[in-house]
Amino acid sequence: xxxxxxxSEYGGRFLDGALVTAEQFVCSLALAVFxxxxxxxxxxxxxxVLKAIAVVYVEFFRGTSLLVQLFWLFYVLPLxxxxxxxxxxxxxxxxxxxxxxGAQLVHGAIKSVPRGQWEAAYALSMSSSKRMLRIIIPQxxxxxxxxxGNLVIELLKSTALVALIAVPDLMFEAKQMNSxxxxxxxxxxxxxxIYYVFARFLITPTxxxxxxxxxxxxxxx
Amino acid sequence: xQDLSSYPLELTGPDVPMVRFMNVRKTYGDFxxxxxxxxxxxxxxxxxxxxxxxxxKTTVLRMLMTLETINGGxxxxxxxxxxxxxKNGVLVPADAKYLRKARSSIGMCFQxxxxxxxxxxxxxxxxxxxxxxxxxxxxxxxxxxxLLSMVGMIEKKDxxxxxxxxxxxxxxxxxRALAMRPKVMLFDEVTSALDPxxxxxxxxxxxxxxxKHNLTMLMVTHQMGFARDISDRICFxxxxxxxxxxxxxxxxxxxxxxxxxxFLSAVKAAD
Numbered sequence: 001x002x003x004x005x006x007x008s009e010y011g012g013r014f015l016d017g018a019l020v021t022a023e024q025f026v027c028s029l030a031l032a033v034f035x036x037x038x039x040x041x042x043x044x045x046x047x048x049v050l051k052a053i054a055v056v057y058v059e060f061f062r063g064t065s066l067l068v069q070l071f072w073l074f075y076v077l078p079l080x081x082x083x084x085x086x087x088x089x090x091x092x093x094x095x096x097x098x099x100x101x102g103a104q105l106v107h108g109a110i111k112s113v114p115r116g117q118w119e120a121a122y123a124l125s126m127s128s129s130k131r132m133l134r135i136i137i138p139q140x141x142x143x144x145x146x147x148x149g150n151l152v153i154e155l156l157k158s159t160a161l162v163a164l165i166a167v168p169d170l171m172f173e174a175k176q177m178n179s180x181x182x183x184x185x186x187x188x189x190x191x192x193x194i195y196y197v198f199a200r201f202l203i204t205p206t207x208x209x210x211x212x213x214x215x216x217x218x219x220x221x
Numbered sequence: 222x223q224d225l226s227s228y229p230l231e232l233t234g235p236d237v238p239m240v241r242f243m244n245v246r247k248t249y250g251d252f253x254x255x256x257x258x259x260x261x262x263x264x265x266x267x268x269x270x271x272x273x274x275x276x277x278k279t280t281v282l283r284m285l286m287t288l289e290t291i292n293g294g295x296x297x298x299x300x301x302x303x304x305x306x307x308k309n310g311v312l313v314p315a316d317a318k319y320l321r322k323a324r325s326s327i328g329m330c331f332q333x334x335x336x337x338x339x340x341x342x343x344x345x346x347x348x349x350x351x352x353x354x355x356x357x358x359x360x361x362x363x364x365x366x367x368l369l370s371m372v373g374m375i376e377k378k379d380x381x382x383x384x385x386x387x388x389x390x391x392x393x394x395x396x397r398a399l400a401m402r403p404k405v406m407l408f409d410e411v412t413s414a415l416d417p418x419x420x421x422x423x424x425x426x427x428x429x430x431x432x433k434h435n436l437t438m439l440m441v442t443h444q445m446g447f448a449r450d451i452s453d454r455i456c457f458x459x460x461x462x463x464x465x466x467x468x469x470x471x472x473x474x475x476x477x478x479x480x481x482x483x484f485l486s487a488v489k490a491a492d
Contacts, residue, residue: 120335120394123286124349124401125325128317134352138339218338219381 006186010177017173018194024091024159024169025198031095032102032155039099040106041132054103061100067161069093074165090162090169098155105151109144110136142214149207153199160195170194223293225305225312232300239264239299239437240285240405246293247280247461254280255461258294262405265435269448269469272458273484278441281458282407285439286329287320298326299404325353328403332410334390336382342369342393343378346400354401361400368396372426388419392426399430406430408440412447420444427451445488449473457481 007014035057042054061069070093077084084092113136121131163172174191178184232241238261245258255277262268270278283289285296287304295312296303305312306319315323336345346365350356356364369375372392382390391411398406408427412420424447430436431451442448448455449469456466457480465478476482 114335116331116333116335117337119288120331120337122288123324123327123329123331123398125321125353126349127321130352134348135337139337142339219341219383 001183003186006181006183007190010181010187013173013177014170014190014194017168017170017191018198020087020168020172021156021159021170021195021198024087024094024162024167025156027091028094028098028159029152029155031091032098032151035095035099036102036106039103040110043103043107044110058100058103061097062104066093066097066158067164069097070161070165086162086165086167089165090159090167094155094158094162098151098158101151101154102148105144105147106140109140112143113139138217142218145207145211145214149204149211152203152207156199156203157195225295228295228302228305228312230302230307230310230312232297237300238262238297239266240439241297242281242284242294243297244294245284245291245296247277247284247289248292253461255284258461258463260456260463262437262439264404264437267431267438267440267451267453268456269440269442269452269454270456270458271442271445271448271484272464276458277461278458279409282329282409282439282441285405286327286407287315287324290314298323303327325401326404327407328398328401328405329407329409330391330394330398330411332413334382334387334394334414336390336394336397338382341379341381342374342385342396345382345393346397349397349401364400365396368399369393371399371429372396373422386419387415388422391415391423395423395426395430403436405437405439408438408442410441410443412442412444443488445473445485457484459484 039054039057042050043058045051045054070089073084073089073093074086117135117139118131121135126135159169160171163169163175166172170191174187178187181187228243232238240260240262242258242260245255246253247255247258258281260268260281270281272278280289284291285298285303291304295305301323302312302315303323304315306315306323307313336342337348340348343362343365346368347358347361350361350364351358366375366378369378372395374389374392374396377385377389377393382393385393395411411427412423415423424444427438427440428451431438440448440452452469454466455469455472457464457472457476457478459480465472465476465481467477472481473485476485
């Protein structure tokens, strides 16, 4: 069997798997970005309860293994009467985990917007929510964007773990094909290449162009 | 908790000043920055605060902008309390909502301009009027363009701050503060971060404001010549107190206190 005939026979399954990986990626990214901003802002809160919630979230999901979190959601929650669909469990775990890392980026970026920006917005009598939304977050976004580039690639690679709870993603399909054909080099090799192409030719250029757009909006390009 | 029952809820009478600091005290922990400050600024008056670093002069402006909370006394603006609000017939420390409304009559320009880098010069000047005063974009644009023309920055209105020189940024910052139509303008060392050759373009704008507009202004500066030219009154701060205050002419030519004399001769020697 040549690699060409291998691809013509199994190419469809690689595509199916890659599509599920893409779906997992998009859903967990959306969740991670939302949670990162929410928790990042709560970390700055002066209300102790809100801050404590954010600290516990970040500490828990950053401090424990993603794989264990995934298994916990999948195997332990049903013992408490909550059964989630594998696809949902997959992106919840990855999104929650990456969101905790993202929260630190959001928190750090907001803190590194110069103090004078807060003061200037304050001197214009802007309310604290407007100061945050209109003045601080747009600048924090530019600061944290390069770090998000790394995190988004990490997130893509983390989605491979969902194969372990039977989400039919790229990794899951590759494993299945491997156990029926024993062509490990080709199955896992192809999966590696697809992950690489995804990261290198989709995510990286997207993040770069986002950085360029933001630089232009800051009048720097 | 200080006893505020002796402070009036509102200043009344024929000579209500635009700004009144009444027994104002500011401390950082044990360190007393300003001790029992009493200072009135009349409507339309230009008062310049000078003094050695650490004398508390910038703190005076920052307290008036409510960027610093005060530890004693009350500040009044246009007869109404700024730092406190009336509640059940006595003054209590102002809450965030009251402060937001009260400080809207005050505009401030900073040493490092602090323009919003993600907005053009025009957008910087429209942000407050649209977001805070609730003007339509059209009204805000007209107001912003008028002010940018006044400070000589209309040609650069679509530039971001990163593309502007320090002097140009400071002129936009002045326009941005004026767009809120403040009753009191504060200038905190607005020329200190500028290259010597562009200081003039900023001081000329401020001179224009003094001669053509009836704004109440408080300024902290190290430009003694400039202060002397445009101020109605100069306050010399030393060790958290007003050591001496007078008309520029009197204070610069005939300072009464030894500390003032020392400061002025040191400044002169440095020039």
